[in-house]
Amino acid sequence: MLKDTIQLSPLAAIDSTISELLIPIWTLPDSIVPNLMNPEPNKQEKSSISLGAQAAIESVSAGDWNNFSKQGWKLGVGIEYLFRETYSVSIGANYSYKPYTANGNQYRPAYIYPTTPSRSQPESAVGVCDILEIPVELGYYWKGHHQSGFFVKMGLSSYWMLREQYQFTYENPDPNQVTDIAVYNENKHWLAIGQIAVGYQRLIRERWRVQLMPYFQVPWRGVGEGNIELYSAGTTLKYYLSGN
Numbered sequence: 081m082l083k084d085t086i087q088l089s090p091l092a093a094i095d096s097t098i099s100e101l102l103i104p105i106w107t108l109p110d111s112i113v114p115n116l117m118n119p120e121p122n123k124q125e126k127s128s129i130s131l132g133a134q135a136a137i138e139s140v141s142a143g144d145w146n147n148f149s150k151q152g153w154k155l156g157v158g159i160e161y162l163f164r165e166t167y168s169v170s171i172g173a174n175y176s177y178k179p180y181t182a183n184g185n186q187y188r189p190a191y192i193y194p195t196t197p198s199r200s201q202p203e204s205a206v207g208v209c210d211i212l213e214i215p216v217e218l219g220y221y222w223k224g225h226h227q228s229g230f231f232v233k234m235g236l237s238s239y240w241m242l243r244e245q246y247q248f249t250y251e252n253p254d255p256n257q258v259t260d261i262a263v264y265n266e267n268k269h270w271l272a273i274g275q276i277a278v279g280y281q282r283l284i285r286e287r288w289r290v291q292l293m294p295y296f297q298v299p300w301r302g303v304g305e306g307n308i309e310l311y312s313a314g315t316t317l318k319y320y321l322s323g324n
Contacts, residue, residue, distance in 0.1 A: 138314025143186030
């Protein structure tokens, strides 16, 4: 009996020591030791679709990027597809009002209007255009779609010129010169304008996002009746409702 007791004592001591050193796994925070009995399912990358509405104010320059003398605006709607936590692709439709002033060298119609026998070109042209703008953009959200933070978007826009009105002035006026014209639904320019924007997004509710987005638009080619290169710089305010 004594022999058995002496032989079992070291085992009991080891068992007691292990019991004191080991902390039951369920007493540790989840952030340190995962719950092995009920492991969390692997997180899947979520994708969703958002519907948006926007309003923007902008300055317009014709012919180059340093003559932003006219103020325009736009109103529109859009759809944004969010994927891989930080990326997005969007398409929209905006009604855009763009006034501008150009000199005679910048206004380059495809044909020559009847003028004086000298065929003199206008000294300047004042244009007012109503445009259906269709932007397609790719976006990146630094902190993810569903968090407040900064984002960047780049893309291309197509212009459908709904209404164009122009008034011309000449250095030497003549009764035979064309002084104004109006053109309706004649000119469509697909993917003619490049755009880059950097903005900030704030979540105001679980599914609602609001964005403030300064942007700059650069023409790849001329648009409208006069093949004018239109530059635009402005700020857009957007509201998005995200799907589940």
